[in-house]
Amino acid sequence: MRYNEPPRNFSGRRNVNAVRAIMLFLLAGLLFVSVARAQSTPTGTLTGVVQDINGAAVPNATVTAKNTGTATARSVTSDGEGRWTIPALPVGTYDVMYDSTLSILGL
Numbered sequence: 001m002r003y004n005e006p007p008r009n010f011s012g013r014r015n016v017n018a019v020r021a022i023m024l025f026l027l028a029g030l031l032f033v034s035v036a037r038a039q040s041t042p043t044g045t046l047t048g049v050v051q052d053i054n055g056a057a058v059p060n061a062t063v064t065a066k067n068t069g070t071a072t073a074r075s076v077t078s079d080g081e082g083r084w085t086i087p088a089l090p091v092g093t094y095d096v097m098y099d100s101t102l103s104i105l106g107l
Contacts, residue, residue, distance in 0.1 A: 050082040057082030061100035
């Protein structure tokens, strides 16, 4: 081997492929960390039943949970048996309110 010749196992293409593989590995690692961090935010679920004063279910009531710290609110509608669920709420303190328009025939 002469001093002015590149080493025989030198290949520019191999180096480019190695750099690409390392960059792909680093990019995949960053994506994994981002996804793992997004899933680590604690949340909770509120659930209940809307009933009238006699204990009868109130269907189609609008139930609103308002975060007292951030003033953000989420609303759902109760089902035919008055049940409702608000999933994936950020952890915090909530005021829960309901509104229902009940119509009674004859009044």
